[in-house]
Amino acid sequence: MTDLGEPVHLTTKAEVLALDVVGIGFPLVDVLALAEDELLGELDLVKGSMTLIDHARAERIYAAMGPGTEVSGGSAANTMAGIAALGGTAGFIGRIADDELGRIFTHDIRSTGVVFEPVMLADDGEDTIETTTTGRCHVLSTADAERTMATFLGAGSLLTPAHVDPAFVARGQLCYLEGYQWDLEPAKAAMRKAIAAAHDAGGIVALTLSDSFCVERHQADWLQLAEGDLDVIFANEDEIMALFSSDTFEHALDAVEETGVLAAITTGPAGAIVVTPNGRITVPAVEAQRIETTGAGDLFASGFCYGLTHGFDPESAARLGNLCAAEIISHMGARPVADLAELAAEAGLL
Amino acid sequence: MTDLGEPVHLTTKAEVLALDVVGIGFPLVDVLALAEDELLGELDLVKGSMTLIDHARAERIYAAMGPGTEVSGGSAANTMAGIAALGGTAGFIGRIADDELGRIFTHDIRSTGVVFEPVMLADDGEDTIETTTTGRCHVLSTADAERTMATFLGAGSLLTPAHVDPAFVARGQLCYLEGYQWDLEPAKAAMRKAIAAAHDAGGIVALTLSDSFCVERHQADWLQLAEGDLDVIFANEDEIMALFSSDTFEHALDAVEETGVLAAITTGPAGAIVVTPNGRITVPAVEAQRIETTGAGDLFASGFCYGLTHGFDPESAARLGNLCAAEIISHMGARPVADLAELAAEAGLL
Numbered sequence: 048m049t050d051l052g053e054p055v056h057l058t059t060k061a062e063v064l065a066l067d068v069v070g071i072g073f074p075l076v077d078v079l080a081l082a083e084d085e086l087l088g089e090l091d092l093v094k095g096s097m098t099l100i101d102h103a104r105a106e107r108i109y110a111a112m113g114p115g116t117e118v119s120g121g122s123a124a125n126t127m128a129g130i131a132a133l134g135g136t137a138g139f140i141g142r143i144a145d146d147e148l149g150r151i152f153t154h155d156i157r158s159t160g161v162v163f164e165p166v167m168l169a170d171d172g173e174d175t176i177e178t179t180t181t182g183r184c185h186v187l188s189t190a191d192a193e194r195t196m197a198t199f200l201g202a203g204s205l206l207t208p209a210h211v212d213p214a215f216v217a218r219g220q221l222c223y224l225e226g227y228q229w230d231l232e233p234a235k236a237a238m239r240k241a242i243a244a245a246h247d248a249g250g251i252v253a254l255t256l257s258d259s260f261c262v263e264r265h266q267a268d269w270l271q272l273a274e275g276d277l278d279v280i281f282a283n284e285d286e287i288m289a290l291f292s293s294d295t296f297e298h299a300l301d302a303v304e305e306t307g308v309l310a311a312i313t314t315g316p317a318g319a320i321v322v323t324p325n326g327r328i329t330v331p332a333v334e335a336q337r338i339e340t341t342g343a344g345d346l347f348a349s350g351f352c353y354g355l356t357h358g359f360d361p362e363s364a365a366r367l368g369n370l371c372a373a374e375i376i377s378h379m380g381a382r383p384v385a386d387l388a389e390l391a392a393e394a395g396l397l
Numbered sequence: 398m399t400d401l402g403e404p405v406h407l408t409t410k411a412e413v414l415a416l417d418v419v420g421i422g423f424p425l426v427d428v429l430a431l432a433e434d435e436l437l438g439e440l441d442l443v444k445g446s447m448t449l450i451d452h453a454r455a456e457r458i459y460a461a462m463g464p465g466t467e468v469s470g471g472s473a474a475n476t477m478a479g480i481a482a483l484g485g486t487a488g489f490i491g492r493i494a495d496d497e498l499g500r501i502f503t504h505d506i507r508s509t510g511v512v513f514e515p516v517m518l519a520d521d522g523e524d525t526i527e528t529t530t531t532g533r534c535h536v537l538s539t540a541d542a543e544r545t546m547a548t549f550l551g552a553g554s555l556l557t558p559a560h561v562d563p564a565f566v567a568r569g570q571l572c573y574l575e576g577y578q579w580d581l582e583p584a585k586a587a588m589r590k591a592i593a594a595a596h597d598a599g600g601i602v603a604l605t606l607s608d609s610f611c612v613e614r615h616q617a618d619w620l621q622l623a624e625g626d627l628d629v630i631f632a633n634e635d636e637i638m639a640l641f642s643s644d645t646f647e648h649a650l651d652a653v654e655e656t657g658v659l660a661a662i663t664t665g666p667a668g669a670i671v672v673t674p675n676g677r678i679t680v681p682a683v684e685a686q687r688i689e690t691t692g693a694g695d696l697f698a699s700g701f702c703y704g705l706t707h708g709f710d711p712e713s714a715a716r717l718g719n720l721c722a723a724e725i726i727s728h729m730g731a732r733p734v735a736d737l738a739e740l741a742a743e744a745g746l747l
Binding site: 081109110112113114115116117118119128146147148151154155156158159380382384 | 431459460462463464465466467468469478496497498501504505506508509730732734
């Protein structure tokens with residue numbers, strides 16, 4: 048709602064040159080609504096999954112949804128907001144349009160302290176629905192606390208290597224990439240540019256596998272990335288099994304261990320398993336009232352990334368991740384409501 | 398987000414010709430954020446009050462606010478949404494712009510079942526920030542569960558008598574008017590047109606006093622309205638005392654009783670007092686966890702209006718009002734989350 052041109056609310060911590068983490072992902076505004084199971088069927092949505100949709104389908108889904116609550120989202124953006132809420136420093140790269148949802152996204156991520164300069168390089172072509180519309184994710188929450196997502200990427204889908212400034216990526220100790228980006232060729236090229244920039248600057252690179260269907264689409268690419276481009280993998284059980292075509296979770300853990308990449312695997316109510324070159328560590332979940340699970344994985348990654356960039360051992364980093372995830376599932380929406388730094392201090396983790 | 402031109406989600410009950418209630422008010426999208434007390438001071442806002450602001454000040458306030466949650470609001474619109482959630486039929490009149498917040502407002506109120514045809518009559522003049530921007534209310538919630546509101550009315554401020562269709566008002570048994578509307582001369586004229594249309598059709602007219610500062614501005618007008626134009630007054634303690642310049646609440650109750658108008662006075666955690674020509678009835682509040690009080694008065698009015706238009710005696714109508722208020726203060730946001738009709742049935746009120 049504020050002009051996009053001027054920085055809105057840069058906190059002191061965001062003004063420093065060095066950043067803990069730079070994330071790249073789809074900037075989205077989430078439209079949250081409660082839904083009955085039947086509605087998912089009518090809209091051809093698979094419960095618990097994320098479906099990419101075009102604008103026409105987005106209009107149909109929105110029209111069928113109940114009253115909504117709009118709140119800034121996007122997987123990697125949520126993770127960056129969580130890092131800032133822990134007192135860390137984070138930057139975000141993603142493309143929005145010059146519209147109200149873009150202004151809302153910009154206001155919200157900046158007001159958490161994340162450094163975000165909206166990427167709106169002019170295209171040569173005509174205005175399209177993508178160039179003029181910020182992405183949005185329709186999140187349908189059913190009574191079983193599952194959420195089903197239908198995402199119209201809008202301007203987020205137009206990220207290209209030209210939008211990734213190597214100097215900005217180099218400011219981060221860790222470069223955090225959203226797996227969803229691999230669905231689009233120009234964004235994929237942008238990710239490869241970011242990986243090179245991070246490594247050139249001596250930083251490490253993390254990839255979140257995002258969604259098991261997404262893993263199936265990019266398995267070959269990602270297995271290759273795991274052979275040298277990636278330092279950290281974030282995944283849940285389904286995603287890590289899909290990556291290695293494993294028949295059991297145990298086999299998937301064996302496979303990821305062989306790669307030598309540090310892997311943080313969330314296991315829902317059980318917590319997380321960290322796979323390191325020196326073995327596996329099971330880190331139990333932090334107890335929480337489970338209201339709505341959107342953002343649980345994103346916020347686990349906030350805590351884990353904060354830990355990795357602040358000298359924590361992987362087990363302590365995962366404990367912090369579990370704490371952040373517990374906060375996020377205790378309310379609607381995928382950005383923290385409570386003061387994460389205070390919660391972590393109370394729990395003796397900061 | 399959906400085209401405004403086509404009805405989005407008219408439920409069967411909204412398609413009937415007769416309506417229980419037709420409300421007129423400012424259509425607003427609320428931008429909710431948590432705030433420290435100090436921020437209110439910095440922004441020159443008085444805790445607990447509603448301040449009308451221009452667009453420039455809205456930009457400054459938004460820039461200083463933390464991450465927001467956007468949810469449809471507006472006092473009379475909330476009341477209509479509550480009536481629909483109880484299973485009643487309601488219509489709403491208010492002016493929005495052809496922008497994203499306007500589309501969000503339209504989607505949300507229609508998806509509750511309220512009949513709403515966006516009022517966007519062309520103006521002769523140039524585009525202004527008012528004609529192009531749907532109104533929004535910045536709601537700053539402090540730790541003491543108080544909320545402080547700063548409202549940019551946008552298109553809502555441009556309502557004139559031309560926008561009030563007497564035939565639509567006549568469809569309601571009860572016409573519900575927002576006191577805030579009296580701050581603008583053309584809207585005030587629109588209210589007078591609605592009052593005439595309702596009475597011509599044999600309906601009754603209710604006014605909510607909205608805010609004690611608003612009462613001070615319009616005391617003379619409203620005392621005159623109470624002498625024949627109004628059938629029901631909604632107010633809280635401060636507002637009813639302001640209306641009669643009373644030094645005590647007791648004196649204000651005496652004064653309103655003398656007018657012969659049915660008055661439903663909310664008394665916060667104590668519940669409500671109904672003043673009828675046959676005496677006063679104290680109706681205790683329904684117990685609730687007090688998270689955020691936005692919309693408590695609006696939703697009390699939902700229950701009371703539903704009761705009045707369904708043959709309830711005033712005490713039972715107030716009980717239903719208290720139940721609706723209890724639901725709304727138990728969560729952020731001023732539109733119901735739980736199924737009000739179910740809650741009311743469980744409580745033996747429906």
